[in-house]
Amino acid sequence: MKMTVSQAMVSCLEQEGIRQIFGYPGATICPFYDALSRSDIRHVLVRTEQNAGHAANGYARMTGKPAVCVVTSGPGATNLITGISTAYMDSIPMVIITGQVVSNLLGSDVFQEVDITGACEPFIKHSYLLKDPTQVARVFKEAFYIAGTGRPGPVLIDVPMDVQKMEVDFSYPTEVSIRSYKPSSKGHPGQIKKAAAAIAEARHPVIIAGGGVFSAGAEKELLAFSQKTRIPVVNTLMGIGAVPSDYDLRLGMIGMHGVRHANYAVHQADLLILAGSRVADRAIPSPTVLARQKKIIHMDIDPAEIGKNLGVDIPVVGDIRLMLSQLTEEIDAAVSENWQDWLEELNGVRQKVHPDYGPRDGYVNPKLLMHQLNQRADRNAIIVSDVGQNQMWSANEFAIPQGRFLTSGGMGTMGYSLPAAMGANAACPDRQTIAVCGDGSFQMCSMELATLVQHRLPVKIVVFSNNRLGMVREHQTVAYDNNLTAVFLDGSPDFAKLAAAYQIPSVRIHENSEIDNALTRLLEAEGPFLLEAMVDPLETTL
């Protein structure tokens, strides 16, 4: 069918089943927007481009499919860079469309020209500069395929404005075949056998579940594997919720900010089974020591992650959903007899860990608030945390049985929570969605309150106000002899008034005794709601 490239671009999105996109227009992407206005695809106008990326990120994580964001050339594109790198570091599938200046002026530094494919090269899965209008269908088909398969990631399509206006004969391909891109699926049977044998020999095995469990949609398979073998499960920050939080063999988060019994399990283990975890430094700070002491099975879709940070005994490359089923099948349930003492030992350690939910003089205890929030939220609620102390309070208290926990793991991008929560809620309007942030990170994304109102996204917001960049303050206390500098947030607005300016109701609390009522208001509000909890500036992360 004859149509313009911009109509074809919209058609491509429709053919990919895209229902909603996040974006911010400008001159060079106007032809696309013109065509989009005649489509049923819902466009959510964010208030700065970075947040179009984070919203698509939240959307993609909830749907498991590539999500789309669209921005204009030059400053629109560069504003989105943090959104792209955040998605890349956490392997989130995303297709990014950027407008570009007219093709015959490319390279001459005209108004709002920036080499965005070049700029994003180090932190993007792939990118296209679409100069040939006849390639539009192929490029879109490939972009969605590349973004969503193998190790997922962001893919960018940069389209010059004149190309968007050209006419093409369009039909969307049903098949895609890229000779240089063939992601693996099943694990090598020989390696699976070796892994099963290593498990049979182990006495103190532990599964480390990472974000890859979600990328592969392998939550059920992971649970089945752990249930059959009775191997306990710890998780990384990205792997929170990989097994249900009420599962008896779930030990919690490992790493720098993890819980003691989970780290104990990793240290005392004789066999580590890494499932979709890339051995990042915050989760596993001293991989060389671990590699020397234990046997390691590493299951990952990306062969480059295996052996990158950690010497591995048994690499298994492939889709971990398939590989976990292969392994579950291969293994004899009787092996679980081998580590009864181990489970008891771990339970003993766990019994000794008591979170501190005590009172704070004139302040709210953030751990207690998160604890109660997790008790009271819907069974399938989504918590989207920001970065800082608030992230770790949220992470370690996460206990929503069928819930999801979203955060920026690899980049630790402040300002992630609210826009990502918007995206998550747009994907799952029926699921309670709660963004948790600090007063610093909230001010990196508070402009999105308008988006919540405009697009009727009932996201709940919890702000922990300590008038500090809390996590940096804590670091300065510990590592710089308490020389606190540039961490004071004086000058912040009254968040209740700010919310009110957007017609968003709110409550501010100073005492643990107020938590209960405040949560009732937060959770029962029809639309967006803001709960500000005043937190002691000296409150610690752990």
Place this chain on the structure above:
Amino acid sequence: MKHTLSVLVENHAGVLSRISGLFARRGFNIDSLAVGTTADPAVSCVTLVVDDKQNEVEQITKQLNKLIDVIKLQDFTPEEIISRELILIKVSANDQTRSKIAELAQLAGGKIADITRNSLTVECCDTTDRLENLLELMRPYGLKRVVRTGTIALEKGSEQLTIE
């Protein structure tokens, strides 16, 4: 040990910058790099020589394979390949030294490509080791300019690196 990587890539704009960017940001060192098209004009071959001091060749090849434009690559040890590099050396020369230089260059496998009153340009196509040797022979006479292409290589024997 030196490794020679033959990397078959899609012949698109931007591919070389993706490869060189990968080496730069991951801190991999390249000894030499040469690019050219293959028998199939849609495919280019990038030949990279790397020194595997930090045991990084495995990671290099895995990361290269992740680039969507990389179709196939193979890692060769020096014994497995025939390798060649082209060098052009402009040496200072005068009536006293000219014939001496020319004789040395020819003995070392070079040819005289250009001659002027005060210089000689020597060309040579050979293995990197032999080029180094030639260069050292020329050095005492005063090197004015030296340019080299980087190594290209093929596997020995009748086997061949193909896309399928």
